[in-house]
Amino acid sequence: MKRLPLWIAILFFCGQLFGQNNYSPETLEKIKAVENNLTGNIIVNDAKPGTIAGQMAKYKVNGMSIAVIHDFKIEWAKGYGWADVEEKKPMTTATLFEPGSISKTLNAIGILKLAQEKKVDLYTDINTYLTSWKFPYDSLSKGKTINLAQLLAHQAGLTVHGFPGHDINGPVPTVFEVLDGKKPSFTPAVRSAFEPDLKFQYSGGGTTISQVLLTDVTGQAYDVWMYENVLKPIGMVNSTYAQPPAKDQWHLCASAYNSDGTPIERKFHVYPEQAAAGLWMTPTDLCHYILDMQLAYQGKPSKVLSPDMVDLHLKPYRNGPTAMGTFIEDHDGAIYFGHGAGNDGFCGQFFGSLEDGNGIAIFLNSDNGRLLGEVINSVAKVYNWKNFYREPRRVKSMAVPDETLKSYEGIYLFDNTWAAIGKKDNDFHFFTNGTHAKMYFSSPVQFVNEEFQAVKTMIKDEKGNVTGYTRMVNDKEYPPAKKIANLDTLQLENHILGEIGWYYFGNKQYKESLAAFRRGTELYPEDLNTLINLAHLHLFNNDYASAIAIYKAHLNDEVKPGYSWVQLLKDDYMYFKNSQNEVKMFDKVFKELKIEKP
Template sequence: MRKLCFTVLLFHGLTTAIAQQYSNTVKEQITRVENNLSGGVVMDGYHIQERMKHYNVTGLSIAVIDNYQIVWAKGYGYADKKENRKVTTNTLFEPGSISKSLNAIGVLQLAQHGKLNLHEDINRYLTSWTFPYDTLSNNKKITTAQLLSHTAGVSVYGFPGYERNSIIPGITEILDGKYPANTPPIRSLTEPGTAFSYSGGGILISQQILTDITQQPYEQFMYKNVLKPLGMSNSFYNQPPPADQQKNLATGYERNGAEVPGKYFVYPEKAAAGLWTTPTDIGKYIIEMQLAYKGLSSKVLNQEIAGLHLTPYGDESAAMGTFLQDRNGEKYFFHDARNQGFSGFYIAGLTNGKGVVLFVNSEDGTILLELLNSIALVYDWEGFAKPQQIKGKSD
């Protein structure tokens, strides 16, 4: 997992649409989105396939939310070039840190059911491993709320993953940085609760807390209690993926267009980077959180606990599992991500019923922000600057 920075990101193939008949209005909106990609300036004549070729993006998948509904979803390019397998709306991507948002739902659900106090020492809940406090923590205890909001002051920014033919370490080996783990031990860097410091390592600790409390395999608990209730039927945390899903997986590609060794990497750090999913499924999560925040649904979290997922905690831009933006008074929640050969992000309005999910099986995610600009323009997203309109093409 290598996280893209949403706030600084300049945020060839055939097209395959979902097997659904859209209204003429939606078809016109799709065409406008496809033809107005920009990084702040709309160049007449730019089409999504041109930009995919420009950035050497093999495949792309998108789901657009308006008025609390997925109004359209579509795939472009190839899930696997050698197999001549095109991206469809059912193609599964491995979009890295977006895993953290769904992980937070699982952990918050434990708090909702009284099985976890978010503000108590994590060692109260860790039974198969204990966090080794030292002088850097300044005698302060780390809480689960701090882990989820990246304010726990712990190490290991992200995880690089493992080639499929590698020896895959267990979770406690990764937590302690022992062979065959390829990352250092997860330990205190600063006193907890004093500052924001992004840490995939902290999220891995939350994975261990969840499995120690539930005494269930992580992927099993998450599917039964989070993914399935949300209707995310095409998503799973299994690492490596099940054999019967191989035909549905996108292959990852490097920036130069080369296939990732083994087609994709394995991430035993499931909570931090191990979710396989589709934009449509992430769209279902977004809509449920939007509705739960307003008290209109409670499939996985009630209004109070959903608020914790979408409200700043310890840092004005970070919540428990999401990041937050105030764009000229309009509030949005989002998460971006990158695994080996994959990039993606989602962003959604807190109260306006709008959102988008975008995945590519490429390490270059620049096209994603160009698409976001186009979608924000077509669907009149509040708080987004209108791109400058000019004539002619330019790179």
């Protein structure tokens, strides 16, 4: 029998020790079944299911906490691993997490409560209620006003998907600086991208507007009002929107870790965007909210919302993917509400069934969320969630010659996004959505990945040249991905070209990275971020003359209000340095520009 390394065994011991122990033998058996039957989207060469301890080690997850709902009650809760590795602070069911966007779900409860009390109308222009800040409408909204219903359902047509955290020692922007994209905010201004109710577009920026509106209407600090009117009544008595939490709670807070297991500096980050990302909570606390909604859907009184407001929270808005504050999933007629989350060094997910009283809340103190789906799927199988469990595909994997794999290298476009097949650290991989995924070939032209559900089959023309790949998910065929022959002729959105450029940069393919940023500047010549990236890549390609010409040409420019070209250059230099890239060539740049090197 293969033995686990000592530190993994300690992680598993902590999970055993710090879970609740007063469970029935039947529940303990179910816990054991959940812990020992983890699989991803595929099972390769009849591999045995993984364990929680083993998968935590595989994904470099230091700590996990979980609470499971069955038959409309919390059946068990348990902590695994470390809340803080250095301090040897174990994970317990009382450990607080800052997982991110689940904050939006409870924020929606607060806004719906204001509507229930007739203090706001969900379908009235938000500027009717905003007093400390006003939304600046422009031509992109096409004369249409934005309302709270649209903000909660992500149908307001607004920018700014999410927010990076800030060092607890500052500087930390005010919420108004965040909304207007002013330094020290890291994100651009929250503004219209298109008219409201045109389509779904996730916007943490829109949620942040609702935060300001709530404080304007109530006259109270956001975290105080939310605790007294939402969290405490619904049973989330250990949770808080305070940013940062009060110091007497810090001993309860999990420390945050990057996807490689290394710690976030100073334990965790601060989010002035409290409604969008700032809720500290435990899985057990969150389950009290899930249960309140599940029971209210069954006709019992909610502790916070009236039946009509519960319906708005649990039924899709305009047939979109969300209700007001939740994502709604239809699993062949079985309806589940839920929300995912991810902050710097944290991630999480919750689900609740509408009909049969099942649910889960699970948090990790890691950026790597792959374990979430595996544990949730295991719980769904053990507790027989209706139409939820996904049986993994069984794959017999074979070796494919490097020469064949090399012919697959390149960029592929599909569904307004992109993917790549390439080589990094001497291994070929499939890359999309920020994830490098190992390829498992069932034939020389067909492969799958653990991380993604699609079965991909390479397409070749009559000359044998690779032109793309087909995509099949659960026997349903999707439009094929097309291989890019030449970046120089493509009309791509700037952010896609930027992502491609940074992908090549991460692989140290500096020539290809330069081509992507060059195409970006051709299509979007006014974008200063793309211009400075082009300059950087000239530098990494040993073309100092081209790089310094760009640096000099924009030396006095502002990238955005309050954020200068010089500051961007300094910030990028620190990024390259902290990411272990060669930065000695920047010495000459700072000297010639007469700028102090950070």
